[in-house]
Amino acid sequence: YYYNSILPPSCTGHRGRTPRRKWQVFPGRNRFYCDGRVMMARQTGVFYLTLVLILLTSGLFFAFDCPYLASNLSPAIPAVGAVLFVFVMGMLFRASFSDPGVLPRATPDEAADLERQIDSTGCSKPPPRTREVLINGQTVKLKYCFTCKIFRPPRASHCSLCDNCVERFDHHCPWVGNCVGRRNYRFFYLFILSLSFLTIFIFAFVITHVVLRSNRTGFLTTLKDSPVVVCFFSVWSIVGLSGFHTYLISSNQTTNEDIKGTWSKKEGKDNYNPYSYGNVLTNCCAALCGPLPPSLIDRRGLIQADTPQTAHQSNGTGGGSYCDQDQCLQSTKFVLQAAATPLLHSDPVVLPPLPAKPASLGGPCAYLAPAQPTLPSCAGDVLTLRDTAVDSHCHHHLHLHHLHHHQHFASPEETPCGTPQGALPCPAHMHLQHPAPPVRYDPVTQDSLHEDSVRGLVKLSSV
Amino acid sequence: MAETHSLQDLQQPAVSSKVFVQRDYSSGTICKFQTKFPSELESRMDKQQFEETMQTLNNLYAEAEKLGGKSYLEGCLACLTAYTIFLCMETHYEKVLKKIAKYIKDQNEKIYAPRGLLLTDPIERGLRVVEITIFEDRNIGSGR
Numbered sequence: 001y002y003y004n005s006i007l008p009p010s011c012t013g014h015r016g017r018t019p020r021r022k023w024q025v026f027p028g029r030n031r032f033y034c035d036g037r038v039m040m041a042r043q044t045g046v047f048y049l050t051l052v053l054i055l056l057t058s059g060l061f062f063a064f065d066c067p068y069l070a071s072n073l074s075p076a077i078p079a080v081g082a083v084l085f086v087f088v089m090g091m092l093f094r095a096s097f098s099d100p101g102v103l104p105r106a107t108p109d110e111a112a113d114l115e116r117q118i119d120s121t122g123c124s125k126p127p128p129r130t131r132e133v134l135i136n137g138q139t140v141k142l143k144y145c146f147t148c149k150i151f152r153p154p155r156a157s158h159c160s161l162c163d164n165c166v167e168r169f170d171h172h173c174p175w176v177g178n179c180v181g182r183r184n185y186r187f188f189y190l191f192i193l194s195l196s197f198l199t200i201f202i203f204a205f206v207i208t209h210v211v212l213r214s215n216r217t218g219f220l221t222t223l224k225d226s227p228v229v230v231c232f233f234s235v236w237s238i239v240g241l242s243g244f245h246t247y248l249i250s251s252n253q254t255t256n257e258d259i260k261g262t263w264s265k266k267e268g269k270d271n272y273n274p275y276s277y278g279n280v281l282t283n284c285c286a287a288l289c290g291p292l293p294p295s296l297i298d299r300r301g302l303i304q305a306d307t308p309q310t311a312h313q314s315n316g317t318g319g320g321s322y323c324d325q326d327q328c329l330q331s332t333k334f335v336l337q338a339a340a341t342p343l344l345h346s347d348p349v350v351l352p353p354l355p356a357k358p359a360s361l362g363g364p365c366a367y368l369a370p371a372q373p374t375l376p377s378c379a380g381d382v383l384t385l386r387d388t389a390v391d392s393h394c395h396h397h398l399h400l401h402h403l404h405h406h407q408h409f410a411s412p413e414e415t416p417c418g419t420p421q422g423a424l425p426c427p428a429h430m431h432l433q434h435p436a437p438p439v440r441y442d443p444v445t446q447d448s449l450h451e452d453s454v455r456g457l458v459k460l461s462s463v
Numbered sequence: 464m465a466e467t468h469s470l471q472d473l474q475q476p477a478v479s480s481k482v483f484v485q486r487d488y489s490s491g492t493i494c495k496f497q498t499k500f501p502s503e504l505e506s507r508m509d510k511q512q513f514e515e516t517m518q519t520l521n522n523l524y525a526e527a528e529k530l531g532g533k534s535y536l537e538g539c540l541a542c543l544t545a546y547t548i549f550l551c552m553e554t555h556y557e558k559v560l561k562k563i564a565k566y567i568k569d570q571n572e573k574i575y576a577p578r579g580l581l582l583t584d585p586i587e588r589g590l591r592v593v594e595i596t597i598f599e600d601r602n603i604g605s606g607r
Contacts (some may be wrong), residue, residue: 090545104589113483133488142488150591151485154492168492190542221473273490286530289538291556296589329519 017403021154023299028164032441036299037099040177047096047177047406054092054195057234058085061202065209072212077205084198091191094177099295100181101167103148111149119143136274147392155275157256170248171255180255183295186288199234252276252283476579476598484517484593494524496585496593503597516570516582520593523566527559542546560586 023036157169168182
């Protein structure tokens with residue numbers, strides 16, 4: 001194999017003999033567990049906090065309050081509590097561990113084809129990196145994603161934390177440790193809804209227990225043993241959040257759209273939500289009981305030798321003939337390029353970063369074993385500040401140079417993957433500090449709900 | 464290098480170019496592809512046949528995403544069983560995707576391969592595009 005012979009012998013232990021799975025070369029900033037079955041965001045600290053809070057509160061309830069309530073009131077109480085608890089955990093795991101609806105990045109051929117199309121339009125309205133579509137009478141702008149090299153479908157958005165475009169992007173939820181998008185929105189909603197019921201249930205019965213008990217022993221002693229305080233704050237915040245999402249579902253909007261006021265009434269423009277089905281019931285049914293689309297990223301699939309990779313391989317020569325084995329051609333280019341620039345070989349079967357790479361590769365990129373598939377995609381971002389200005393999610397790629405139709409591979413100075421951690425004020429940390437949006441909710445009025453969540457989630461989206 | 468390449472060439476026709484049929488979002492976010500006949504295929508096949516293929520594909524995807532009694536029932540049942548039912552059963556969408564894969568294979572065998580074209584199942588491209596590979600028109604040495 002010509003291709004294998006030019007590989008530095010130290011790269012993979014098995015020369016690609018053990019088939020790798022696609023999740024291992026996934027270009028986004030996600031973490032995978034259980035051999036690709038579980039998919040989460042990079043920062044999962046807050047998720048563990050959520051788990052601990054729920055387990056602790058429920059544990060205390062079952063341990064201290066249930067024995068009394070079961071014997072004095074009814075054994076149905078712990079039974080119902082248990083069912084609710086199991087449902088909450090189930091929905092939490094489903095929301096956290098599933099693919100939110102990540103759009104796979106464009107293959108090199110697709111990217112080149114799009115680039116060609118964009119260039120050929122030249123200076124025109126609308127600007128070349130946006131497309132306008134008429135949906136149900138509303139003009140919707142489709143933006144070009146520089147990282148994923150695709151025109152984003154309507155309602156999709158690029159999550160800067162996970163570095164993926166997600167379909168029907170709602171928001172990135174640190175509590176759940178994942179993005180909330182098309183595929184896991186219903187799990188997220190059912191999670192917060194059932195959690196509201198669980199917290200109200202626990203709260204109510206703990207109070208009952210305390211009241212009943214305090215007839216015999218002191219009020220304060222009983223209170224001490226109960227998870228009342230945690231419950232009290234959770235009730236308002238979780239119930240508030242459920243209320244907010246119920247509103248979103250019934251109007252078929254995403255949190256993203258609601259914050260940006262995409263479909264709010266504007267002066268002089270007939271602005272309405274083109275995706276809404278018109279009535280609340282259909283919207284709710286569609287969101288919760290509609291068909292569940294499959295994951296588009298095939299994380300557990302095996303990497304085939306001739307699978308097109310999403311790395312930024314240039315394809316300037318559209319009419320060039322390829323080998324059936326793409327690596328053959330790539331390796332040829334590799335050899336040619338090797339003299340000129342330090343480069344990345346973006347073959348997914350292979351290679352830790354070349355030793356020439358500086359420590360900036362640490363951080364998110366280093367996490368992925370074959371780190372370079374991420375790098376080319378970052379490196380492939382086109383810098384056109386004027387275009388990216390509107391897309392706050394891509395702003396951490398600002399400093400890249402325009403790589404266009406050249407067989408460029410990122411030189412070490414241009415790798416941005418290390419920089420987001422440094423350049424931005426640690427987006428992950430912003431999340432950890434950020435409280436659950438509706439902490440100060442008055443669940444009675446949707447407006448304050450709305451306002452608080454806007455405030456809270458503006459922080460999220462400003463990342 | 465040329466020698467290595469020609470070894471490959473004898474086994475399979477070389478790829479001349481690829482055409483990408485993009486998504487049509489005019490009906491919203493449902494999966495639908497443009498039916499406009501790409502100019503690169505003009506020399507290879509019939510406009511009608513192409514449009515028919517695309518239309519059938521669009522109909523199949525519409526069936527997959529259809530909201531109706533059956534899908535609601537499936538959704539409710541799944542919710543009640545805490546989604547564990549999908550460990551044994553395929554979702555409706557997955558069933559239709561299998562149908563689509565079969566249809567594409569069929570079309571490739573009957574219509575596209577004889578004309579030196581190959582349709583790639585859009586699911587392998589994240590439902591973004593229908594990729595049509597155009598192979599070089601070789602009368603000699605294709606070695607099939």
